[in-house]
Every structure is written in structure tokens, then in C-alpha cells.
Amino acid sequence: MSPAPDDATPERLRAVPSRLLAGAAAAADRLVNDRLAAEDARKWHFAVLVALAETGPASQSELSRRTGVYRSDMVAVLNELADAGFLVRDPDPVDRRRNVVSLTPAGRARLQRLDALVTAAQQELLDPLSPAERTEFVRLLALLNARHRPSPEG
Amino acid sequence: MSPAPDDATPERLRAVPSRLLAGAAAAADRLVNDRLAAEDARKWHFAVLVALAETGPASQSELSRRTGVYRSDMVAVLNELADAGFLVRDPDPVDRRRNVVSLTPAGRARLQRLDALVTAAQQELLDPLSPAERTEFVRLLALLNARHRPSPEG
DNA sequence: CCATAAACGTTCGCCGCACTAACGAATGTA
């Protein structure tokens, strides 16, 4: 719910938390995507690269769980990253249903670049807030996520 | 960036504000839409009804500005609301390019029902936060929106 | 007065994201 909440927006709409949330999320997405577009990347690419760097080679479904990308959408993301030489898919010898996805050196380098872009976007996003406010804001967001996200146990 | 940030998600991803924002926004949207679905409504319907109730009859492009719905998408929303008898479109005699969109009594009644649903969804959304935290959270969100939304003057 | 620009409602279409369904291949379990 997002495009143009300028001054014309009625109070009763402007005060709705879910609308504010949607607006802020849309703005954040824009900041991130615009920056990543300069490197022909999207946020999924970044998420996958981080997940691989953080926890080492993994199967596609594992990456799906770690990043939140649906496994059906993961295919295309991995195709793109593999085509660009940032990772490789090898059949898993111990379970031949699986692919083992591993970062290449080029992939690590790219992660560093994307990380800088994403970090910059976060800073721009939180720029209007004081350091204390940023911390608090992130804390509250984490609380909402913890409560409202579907988790293994519920 | 959202579906399944369970415990498997790497720290480096979980700490990214734009991701937390996207997750919270997705959850909020779900809460709102699920409730509205019980009345066969969607958030746009609610937004348009509020805008009409708040500022009186308006043209479609004005509604577009007030609610944030693109004018190309507004057409379908108004069709649905008009088909259900919640508003009427009349040609504007003073400017024959425009339609004057007005609430019907049924529209006002519907707004009241939807408003209750939306309000309940907001409460469920903010439930994990203390009253003080809710206020602060909304304040910070408003700050971000004010800064990062495209406005007439920029 | 006439040309040109702008706004309005509308249709069509693109893209990204969340999500479901199904299928063959491989694996685990009864």
C-alpha cells in the first residue's frame, strides 16, 4: 500500500501502522534494489551469497530455508549466479537428489561488493533516525518478526 | 524478502533492517488482508472508503493521490465498490473529464465494518509491543515515511 | 480562433514477489 502518501493522505489512513509499515518497507526495498541494480544484482542474490558465505556449501532447499526464498524461485536465482560464475552446483554424492551449491572466489568477491551496497542502503534508510532510535527501531522490528513469522514450532 | 526467517537464517541476514521491515510488512499485510477477506474486501477498498468519508466526494485521480493507489489500478477498485453499491460514479458537470465519486449509505456502513476489522488487525500486529513501544514504533515509522516518500516538493 | 499541451479515465502489459501444484528422480520407512 504505498506509492504516494503525500500531504493529501487523510489522517485516518496515515495513522494506520500497517500502512506505515508497508510504506517504509517499500522505500527500503527501493533503496536496496536501486543500489544493487548498479551491479545487476537483486536482493535474493545477496541473500544467497551471504547464506553460503556464512554457513558454507549447502543444498538448494537448505538455502531456501536460510534465506526465505521459495525453493521454486531459488532455481532461477541460482541459475543467474551460476551463469555469472559466482557459485557452482555439483551433484551431492551422498544424496543424489541434492545439489551442493558452493561459492567460487568470484562469488566471495561479489559478496563483498554487494555487502557494501546493501550496508549503504541501510544507512540511508535509517538516516532520519538517531543512533538510539535506530537500535530501538530494529529491536522492535525483530520483536514483531519473532512473533508474527511462521516458525517450525509456531 | 520474507517467507521463512526461522532459526536457520544467518545472523548477517537477520540483522538487516530492510529485511526485518519487509518481514514485518508482509506479516501486517497478511493480518489485514486475512481479516478483510472475511468480508470479501481488500485494503484498497478500505483506503478508498476512508478517503471518501474523510474528505467527501472526489475525482478518481484525487482518490489516487489520497490513497496511494495508482490511477490505473484505481479503476478496478472503484468498479468493484460501485458494483457492490458502496459508491457511485457521476460525471462531473464542471469538468467533464472527471468522475465525481461519492459514498452511498451502504458504503458508509461498510466502512464501519471494515474499519473494525482493520483496527483489530493493527492491534494484533502490535500485540507483542508494550503501549509505549507501540507509540514509539509508529513514530519512528512515520519519520521514515516522511523522509523517504516522494512528495510534491521532494 | 486554432494549435498544442496537459489532465482525466481507461486499457493493456510488464516485472517482482509470495505461494501452490505437480512431476520425475532419489531416498527413507513399513
Add this chain to the structure above:
DNA sequence: TACATTCGTTAGTGCGGCGAACGTTTATGG
């Protein structure tokens, strides 16, 4: 051996955000 489950993959749905273009109507300005 039969059955269910997992994995990678393809295809498709629905919604929201967004741009292009078109006919109609109104405003602008030589």
C-alpha cells in the same frame, strides 16, 4: 516390496507497483 517423503524443477496464480498509450476534455498561448 510398497509407500511416503525429499529434492530440484517447471508452470502457473494472484497481487501490488508501475509505465505506455489512447480517446476525451479542458486549459494555454500565439
